[in-house]
Amino acid sequence: MSVRTARAGRERVLGLLAAMLRIRQFEETCARLYGEGKIRGFVHLCNGEEAVAVGVMATLGPGDAIVSTYREHGHALARGIPMDAVMAEMYGKATGCSRGRGGSMHLFDAATRFYGGNAIVGGGLPLAVGLALAEKMQGRKGLAACFFGEGAAAEGEFHESLNLAALWRLPVLFICENNLYAMGTALERSQSQTSIAARGAAYGLPSEAVSGMDVFAVAEAAGRAVASIRNGGGPVLLEMCTYRLRAHSMFDAQLYRDKAEVEAWQKRGPIVSLTTRAKAAALMTEEDYQRLLAAADAEVDEAVRFAEDSPWEPAADLGRFVYAEAGSP
Amino acid sequence: MAQMNMIQALNSAMDIMLGRDPNVVILGEDVGYFGGVFRVTDGLQRKYGEHRVLDTPIAEGGIVAAAIGMGVNGLRPVAEVQFADYIYPAYDQIVSELARLRYRSAGDFFAPVTIRTPCGGGIRGGQTHSQSPEGIFAHVSGLKVVMPSNPYDAKGLLIAAIEDDDPVVFFEPKRIYNGPFDGDPNKPAVPWSTHPKGEVPEGHYTVPIGKAEVVREGGDVSIVTYGTMVHVCEAAARSLGLDAEVIDVRSMVPLDVETLVNSVKKTGRCVVVHEATRFGGFGGELSATLQEECFWHLEAPILRVAGWDTPYPHAFEWEYFPGQKRVARALTAVMEAR
Numbered sequence: 001m002s003v004r005t006a007r008a009g010r011e012r013v014l015g016l017l018a019a020m021l022r023i024r025q026f027e028e029t030c031a032r033l034y035g036e037g038k039i040r041g042f043v044h045l046c047n048g049e050e051a052v053a054v055g056v057m058a059t060l061g062p063g064d065a066i067v068s069t070y071r072e073h074g075h076a077l078a079r080g081i082p083m084d085a086v087m088a089e090m091y092g093k094a095t096g097c098s099r100g101r102g103g104s105m106h107l108f109d110a111a112t113r114f115y116g117g118n119a120i121v122g123g124g125l126p127l128a129v130g131l132a133l134a135e136k137m138q139g140r141k142g143l144a145a146c147f148f149g150e151g152a153a154a155e156g157e158f159h160e161s162l163n164l165a166a167l168w169r170l171p172v173l174f175i176c177e178n179n180l181y182a183m184g185t186a187l188e189r190s191q192s193q194t195s196i197a198a199r200g201a202a203y204g205l206p207s208e209a210v211s212g213m214d215v216f217a218v219a220e221a222a223g224r225a226v227a228s229i230r231n232g233g234g235p236v237l238l239e240m241c242t243y244r245l246r247a248h249s250m251f252d253a254q255l256y257r258d259k260a261e262v263e264a265w266q267k268r269g270p271i272v273s274l275t276t277r278a279k280a281a282a283l284m285t286e287e288d289y290q291r292l293l294a295a296a297d298a299e300v301d302e303a304v305r306f307a308e309d310s311p312w313e314p315a316a317d318l319g320r321f322v323y324a325e326a327g328s329p
Numbered sequence: 330m331a332q333m334n335m336i337q338a339l340n341s342a343m344d345i346m347l348g349r350d351p352n353v354v355i356l357g358e359d360v361g362y363f364g365g366v367f368r369v370t371d372g373l374q375r376k377y378g379e380h381r382v383l384d385t386p387i388a389e390g391g392i393v394a395a396a397i398g399m400g401v402n403g404l405r406p407v408a409e410v411q412f413a414d415y416i417y418p419a420y421d422q423i424v425s426e427l428a429r430l431r432y433r434s435a436g437d438f439f440a441p442v443t444i445r446t447p448c449g450g451g452i453r454g455g456q457t458h459s460q461s462p463e464g465i466f467a468h469v470s471g472l473k474v475v476m477p478s479n480p481y482d483a484k485g486l487l488i489a490a491i492e493d494d495d496p497v498v499f500f501e502p503k504r505i506y507n508g509p510f511d512g513d514p515n516k517p518a519v520p521w522s523t524h525p526k527g528e529v530p531e532g533h534y535t536v537p538i539g540k541a542e543v544v545r546e547g548g549d550v551s552i553v554t555y556g557t558m559v560h561v562c563e564a565a566a567r568s569l570g571l572d573a574e575v576i577d578v579r580s581m582v583p584l585d586v587e588t589l590v591n592s593v594k595k596t597g598r599c600v601v602v603h604e605a606t607r608f609g610g611f612g613g614e615l616s617a618t619l620q621e622e623c624f625w626h627l628e629a630p631i632l633r634v635a636g637w638d639t640p641y642p643h644a645f646e647w648e649y650f651p652g653q654k655r656v657a658r659a660l661t662a663v664m665e666a667r
Contacts, residue, residue, distance in 0.1 A: 041453030041643060070457075092644030103455045103643030119457035120415065121387045154386030156418060182387050184363030190386040256363055315648040322639045 004216040005277040013278045016058070016215045018292045020050040020271050023074040025296040026083060029304060030073070030090055030104075034250055038308075039090045042119075043104045046074040048213075048245030051270030052177050053078040055218025056145060059226045063142035065135070066112070067128040069177075070105035070119035071244075075147055081109045087303035094313035095306070101321070113142075121182075122155030124148060125174070129161045132170035132235075143171035143229050150239075151182025153196050162203040162237070169234035173225050174200065176237065177212065179244040184256040200237030212242030213268045245269060333529040334521040335506045338480035339369045339445070342487035343407060345533050347377045350405060353491060356383040357392055357409030357445075366411050367447060367506060393419035393444060397427050400440030400496075407491055413448035413500060414457045420465075427496045428471030443490045443497045448476070449557055449604050450636075450650055451504035451514070455643035461556070461605035461636070466498045467581040467614065473538055474581040476500040478559040479509070479526030482579060485536030493538060502556040502604075510557055511564035512652035541585035543592065547574035550663055551592040553615050554602040555579060558651065562602050565656035573660065581611055589615070590622045597628040598666075600659045604651060607635035629666030632659045 005013065027047060033039045046053065053074035060066075060079075068075040076086050081097055089096030090104055097109045098117070107117035115131065118124040128146035135142045152158055153176065165172045176196045180187050187194050200207030206228065210221040218240060225236035243265040247254050254262075266272075278284045333341065346353045359366055361374035361384040374382035385392050389410050396406035410416045416423075423444070431439040450459035467474045473495050477483040483501070490497035504510050508520045521527030545563055549571050552562045555578040566573035574592050578584070593599045599619055601612040612633040619631055634651045642649050 041455055042458055100644030101456070101640075101642050103453070105457065106455060106643070119455075120417075122418075151387040154388045154391070156388070156390055182358070183366070184359045185384050185386075189362065189384055312644060315645050318637060318642060318645055318648060319639055 004214075004220070005281050005283065008216060008283070010283045013274070013283045014288060014292065016054055017271070017274055017278070017284070017289070018295065019054040019078055020215065020274070021292050022083065022296040022299055023050045023053065023077050024271060025293070025300050026077060026087070026303070027073055029300045033090070033304070039104070041103050042070070042249055044071040044249050045246045046071050046244070048265065048269055049177055049179060049242045050074050051215035051218050052175065052212045052240045052242055055215045056175055056222045058219050059222040060145055061142070062113070063140065064113065065128070065131045065142060065144045066114045067124040067131070067144060067146040068114070068117055069124065069147055069149060070117065071149070072107055072117050072147070073104070076107045076109070076114060076117070079112045079114055081107065081112050081114055083299055083303040084306040085109070088307040088310050091307040091310070092312070093307055093310035095310040100313055122148065122152040122157040125152065125157045125161035128172050129164050129170060132165065132172045133168060135171060141230065143173055143226065145173045145175060147175045147177060149182065150176055150178040150180070150187055150196055153199060154191055162200060162205060165235040166204045169232070171229045172235040173222070173229060174205070174235060174237040176239045177242055178239050179242050181244065181248070181257065183248045184252070186256065195239070197237060197239040200239070205235050205237045206233070207237040207239065209239040209241055212240030213270050213273060215270055215274055330528045331531050332522045332527055333480045333484070334508065334527065335477070335480045335483045335501070336367060336369050338484035338529050339487055339501065340371060340373070341529065341531065342484040342491070343370065343373060344376070346488060346491045347373060347381055349533065352403060352405045353407065354381050354383065354399065354404050355407045355409070356385050356396060358385055358387050358411050360384060360409050365409065367503060369445070369501070370409065389415050389419040390422055393422040393427065393442075396442045396444070397422060397430070397440045400442040401430060401438050405441050405491060407443045407445060410444060410446040412458055413446040413462050414460045416446055416462065423466070423472070423498070424469050428469045431495070432471060439494055440496060441494045443487070443499055445487070445499045445501060447503040448500045449502040449504055450641055450646060451510060451557065453643070453646060454641070456640040459641040461603065463500050463581055464605055464609065464611040467611050471496070472582060473497040474500070475538055475579060476502060476556045476581070477579060478502065478505065478556055478577050479524065480521050480529050481526040482536050482542070484529055485534050486538065486579065488533060489535040489538050492535065497538065500556070504557045505560065509560045512561035512650065514647055536579070539580045539583040539585055541579055541588040542577045543574060543588065544577045545573065545575040547572040548596060549573055550598040550600065550660060551576060551596045552600050552602060552660070553578060553589055553619070555581070556604060558602045558604055561651070561653055562656055565653040565660060568653060569657055569660055571660060571664070578615070584618070586618060586622065589619060593619050593623040594626045597626050598663045599627070599631045600634060600656070600663055601631060602634045602651060602656055604636055606638045607633055608638045610635055629663045632663055634659045
């Protein structure tokens with residue numbers, strides 16, 4: 001029994017589990033809808049990485065900005081973009097959070113300060129730096145939380161962004177989701193320094209490697225980092241050690257990793273590990289789990305209904321939002 | 330001869346060149362162990378080894394930059410950028426270094442680099458997996474820019490590109506990797522085995538860079554196009570029952586002005602078609618050149634059909650994609666003009 005789990009208390013355990021389950025069930029449904037041709041294009045599931053999204057978001061406030069990747073359904077849902085709007089975006093409907101313009105990889109939402117859904121690897125990091133610099137220059141207290149994969153650490157933008165953020169002591173929380181594979185290429189096959197935290201340290205950022213499969217470990221580390229950033233301590237890098245339990249995308253035979261490796265990580269999955277520990281600590285029961293699962297499924301069903309019933313944007317509006325419109329901010 | 334789709338034809342081109350020339354090397358994200366996201370480099374690392382087919386990190390600028398250094402120092406690199414949408418971090422290296430190396434060293438140095446990259450829409454890729462940026466490369470002096478529309482040309486042009494001593498940006502229209510596509514997504518997919526250009530020699534041959542091809546002869550109107558749109562335009566001409574001449578440009582730089590001009594002088598009418606956005610697109614160059622060369626032969630203004638001037642949308646892909654209807658509308662307008 002983990003000390004953290006025992007300390008957490010029943011309500012907190014159930015809250016975190018519920019948040020992870022709604023991501024898991026949402027994505028399982030997306031995979032099914034993909035098979036049915038309802039959702040099309042490129043879809044990347046975060047199965048196995050839910051604890052990172054949920055643990056980090058739990059420490060952020062409404063004034064903070066989020067920058068995410070193309071594997072961002074979990075971030076979007078944990079941040080509070082309504083599931084209806086995310087599902088409708090998956091369909092490409094007018095009620096989607098990007099009005100159907102983006103689809104799975106390009107979710108945006110002003111109300112929750114969610115600055116994408118960025119399908120260019122590394123493309124979001126400089127944006128987070130700019131968001132944070134503006135926040136600081138305008139005397140606000142928000143920070144920019146920037147998610148990226150370990151593959152992005154090879155891109156130039158990673159290095160430019162860490163340097164700028166550290167140099168100007170900007171309120172950026174860099175969250176590397178290190179799932180060990182940049183699509184089909186393993187980390188040790190493609191990067192000379194496999195510790196992303198060591199790279200953060202090289203630029204002078206407080207940096208820490210954290211178990212991304214343990215939602216409490218994630219939340220604790222993120223909580224410490226957020227407190228430090230809010231106190232003017234400058235940017236922090238957290239390397240969340242995690243694993244993508246499903247394929248990279250819907251077209252990936254996964255020939256680059258062993259089944260045994262995947263199975264070993266499955267046993268450490270964030271949902272199963274939390275459930276096992278919490279049950280052992282008598283903080284929850286199987287009935288609790290089934291109740292949360294049913295609630296997640298009900299929410300997903302409702303989101304699917306909403307997406308199905310939603311209209312398409314008129315084709316005549318295709319050209320909207322390329323430039324400012326009269327009367328728009 | 331063998332039946333090949335475009336993926337197999339491109340793979341065969343690299344296989345042959347790796348076999349013939351020890352200086353040929355392939356590098357890119359997931360090209361080796363994984364075999365390429367579209368399987369274009371499948372099996373090549375197994376066959377030629379990790380020192381000939383290099384897996385790189387996700388670092389497009391670095392991939393191209395390394396290829397330039399390798400190229401100037403005796404190798405003949407074929408760099409893959411996984412999607413044309415990802416090429417922009419490498420744009421500085423391509424424009425500022427690769428394209429100008431020969432010029433600024435007054436001919437002392439050159440880098441025979443081929444950059445392969447899948448482009449174009451029609452696969453629900455949305456704004457970051459669908460773009461057609463050939464025009465911004467054609468605009469850069471010092472680069473050659475090609476885009477095949479079928480397996481035969483794909484293999485012959487890629488071998489020509491690898492053997493070329495100048496840098497070539499090689500665009501692969503990914504919608505037609507597995508079969509020709511006439512622009513109607515509701516029809517069942519057609520394999521390349523149904524198309525004469527799916528017949529591909531197994532050995533070495535080249536399709537010269539800088540030569541357009543008349544893929545359908547006709548006397549009413551010239552359709553000047555390339556990539557996926559070749560097939561869309563052929564279908565549009567057929568559906569209207571027009572005696573249209575369809576020209577596959579194949580090579581944007583250098584451009585086969587003669588073949589284009591001869592056709593337009595013959596027909597007196599012309600529609601230029603590409604998938605890329607219209608404003609400032611390569612169609613403007615085609616249209617301007619043809620207007621300059623053929624003005625006194627023209628019976629109607631040259632029209633362009635292209636993608637709308639917006640980012641590539643996820644929803645409404647088929648309203649955005651310049652399909653048969655839009656091509657047919659332009660053809661009708663050009664034929665009716667007096």
